[in-house]
Amino acid sequence: MVEDASQVIGWQGISISVPADWSLTGFGGDARSGSMRLDSARADSKTVPIGLEVRWLQQKKTPNAQQIGQRLKELLAAVEKTAKREKTTAETWSGECVENVAQERPAQLAFRWKAGSAASGRIWYCATCGRVVIVQVYGRGGPRFLEHATQILDSIGCHGTEIGWRSWALYGLETSAPATYTLSGQQVMNIYLQLSFRQEKAEETLSIEQWSLANVQLKGQYLDEWFAVKAGSSLANVDYEKIEDEVAGHSALRMTGRRGGIIYWLSDGLRDLIRFRMPATYYDALLWECPESNKAYLVQTFSRSSQQALVRDIADRTRCHAG
Ligand SMILES: [Zn+2]
Ligand SMILES: [Zn+2]
Structure with missing residues (x-):
């Protein structure tokens, strides 16, 4: 130690x-x-x-x-x-x-x-x-x-304790992402942290975000109101539903849906033809606020099939407060 x-x-x-x-x-x-x-x-x-x-x-x-x-x-x-x-x-x-x-x-x-x-x-x-x-x-x-x-x-470890997962930790964030996802971008700030990942040779993307001083960020808004503002135009063409959920004992918001676009307008035959190049249209996310650490977290994926389980697995590996 x-x-x-x-x-x-x-x-x-x-x-x-x-x-x-x-x-x-x-x-x-x-x-x-x-x-x-x-x-x-x-x-x-x-x-x-x-x-x-x-x-x-x-x-x-x-x-x-x-x-x-x-x-x-x-x-x-x-x-x-x-x-x-x-x-x-x-x-x-x-x-x-x-x-x-x-x-x-x-x-x-x-x-x-x-x-x-x-x-x-x-x-x-x-x-x-x-x-x-x-x-x-x-x-x-x-x-x-x-x-x-x-x-x-x-104290140095060069790989996570779980096979297939890579650990990421900074500015109080402690999380893990599947090793098949590689880091594609980051915003590293004390107050806001975003790690973006992309699955190699695929269109699947994943992001993990942490907001510090959640009480200041949220300004008394409910999570769903805040999310609507935060997501803004980035989810403009995504049709999703919001479901009340739980992460680490905190109330959370789970989003699940699909990005609209040309794929819906294709005939079945054409859709089969381009199946191998299916864009990542499935959207899944979990958003929660941790009053103990005064932080808010968002895990999001765009994938070629629903990744609710993956989003849950990452949320479960994201430590928001001690204990
Ligand atoms: Zn190692
Ligand atoms: Zn917590």
Whole structure:
């Protein structure tokens, strides 16, 4: 457990427990190959970690311990080269890392370096998600830094606990989406968060949204009134019904319907012909407000068949309040 950790940050299946003042400050790539950067609001601390970077890379072939070692060697050589350019020297160290090592991480190494700044990191290959993951926690070095960095490194998971699901967590949102859906867009703000996904090679889309300060957002409106305003023109051609429902013990609104359009005007024969290219016209959604966390959540899908069960599964995996 990380000291004064009160949040988990999760991106592309990587999840990390970090102190409350840390936030996601950068990300790139996708689930196969990408990176994320987290930074502390206390970036000038000389004793504790101030940020970290994670990189991941999908492997076609399982790398052996030697190849992992080689990759680390290159990383540390680059650190030494940079230090040299800055007319200083880098101290580097690497060794075995037994923490979290199971069959899942057949090869894992720990490393540290200290030049102008310092880092404590790990590199491993995960047999479950098939990725090589490199994590570096940054700071100024010293025993307190190392102790905290180790806690952070110990907390990192590179895939969800549920097979087929990828966890996402930031700004208080903790949710999961099926691994077959890839992130296609995002709006990352403290007050409003939207993660959009698309199923590869299909038209199916999914979005998960979180509004903070729900009481301010809703201004006393009922959920359905608020939804009508929020949805606005984006659902103008969708014919849906609203049904009272429940999520995590809160009253919720379930929407189910279809997007209108040319498909309805086609003869049966023509409809069969284009069936393979059927657009995603089925709309399903769940909207709920959590007074405990003062947040509102919306999960929506457009699919080629009704996805009520999927929307429910995601809502059930979205943690709106503790307990
Ligand atoms: Zn993994
Ligand atoms: Zn709740």
